[in-house]
Amino acid sequence: AGIYFLIRHKPSGKGIVFLWLILAPLVAAPTTSTPHASRSILMLPMLQVITAFGLYYLIIFFKKFRAKNILIYTLCGLFTLNFLFYLHQYHVHYQKEFSFYWQYGYEELNSYLNSQRVNYDKFIFMPKITEIGDHAHIFLLFLNAYDPQKYLDNGGTKLCDFGLTGRYSYDQYIFRTEVCNFKNRDQIDIFNGFRPNSLVVANPSDYIDVIGFPTPNKVIYLYNSDKPVFMIYKSNDIIDYAKRFGVYKDTSE
Numbered sequence: 001a002g003i004y005f006l007i008r009h010k011p012s013g014k015g016i017v018f019l020w021l022i023l024a025p026l027v028a029a030p031t032t033s034t035p036h037a038s039r040s041i042l043m044l045p046m047l048q049v050i051t052a053f054g055l056y057y058l059i060i061f062f063k064k065f066r067a068k069n070i071l072i073y074t075l076c077g078l079f080t081l082n083f084l085f086y087l088h089q090y091h092v093h094y095q096k097e098f099s100f101y102w103q104y105g106y107e108e109l110n111s112y113l114n115s116q117r118v119n120y121d122k123f124i125f126m127p128k129i130t131e132i133g134d135h136a137h138i139f140l141l142f143l144n145a146y147d148p149q150k151y152l153d154n155g156g157t158k159l160c161d162f163g164l165t166g167r168y169s170y171d172q173y174i175f176r177t178e179v180c181n182f183k184n185r186d187q188i189d190i191f192n193g194f195r196p197n198s199l200v201v202a203n204p205s206d207y208i209d210v211i212g213f214p215t216p217n218k219v220i221y222l223y224n225s226d227k228p229v230f231m232i233y234k235s236n237d238i239i240d241y242a243k244r245f246g247v248y249k250d251t252s253e
């Protein structure tokens with residue numbers, strides 16, 4: 001309705017509204033993972049203007065009818081129901097069903113790893129965490145208030161293809177970088193390359209098909225869900241398993 005009345009009534013500034021809508025998506029066009037709601041946020045102001053314009057003229061249009069009050073009240077009722085539906089979806093469903101897409105679990109993961117600093121030498125992140133977890137090192141740097149200058153002095157962030165994180169390590173953290181090699185992404189060695197006396201942070205799918213694999217030391221779940229997002233294993237358990245089944249290689253980092 002808003003677009004129809006904008007075209008029909010030709011208010012001043014109409015050109016700016018449509019020009020804005022045309023140009024806004026160009027900002028996100030060069031990026032990956034599009035379409036993306038957050039990267040399309042520049043369109044939002046003009047969509048609100050169009051909605052408000054349509055609502056205003058619908059009310060004026062309904063005033064021409066004898067049952068105008070019924071029509072207006074119906075329109076307001078529908079708007080109220082829609083708003084209540086939005087509140088329900090946002091406060092009840094959104095947090096639970098979409099917490100993965102907002103990288104839920106890093107704060108809980110960071111708290112647990114910090115509690116284990118004196119017990120383990122290193123925290124090793126499997127490549128799928130580095131990739132799917134949307135650059136795990138950034139969250140840990142932020143949550144630990146790590147000194148940016150110290151981080152840069154030690155080499156900063158190293159990138160590989162398409163901007164995926166190739167950072168190898170800092171402090172007690174090691175990020176395995178096989179994910180940078182696109183050809184071997186599905187042949188990552190999940191049994192080797194671990195330091196003894198370390199914790200391994202894995203994606204739930206890393207060891208899901210491995211029969212008899214050790215029980216994780218800690219599991220972190222998505223918000224208000226029984227779906228795991230981080231599986232934390234003792235590296236010694238993984239090394240022992242690899243030795244027991246004859247797949248161990250002495251390639252610790």
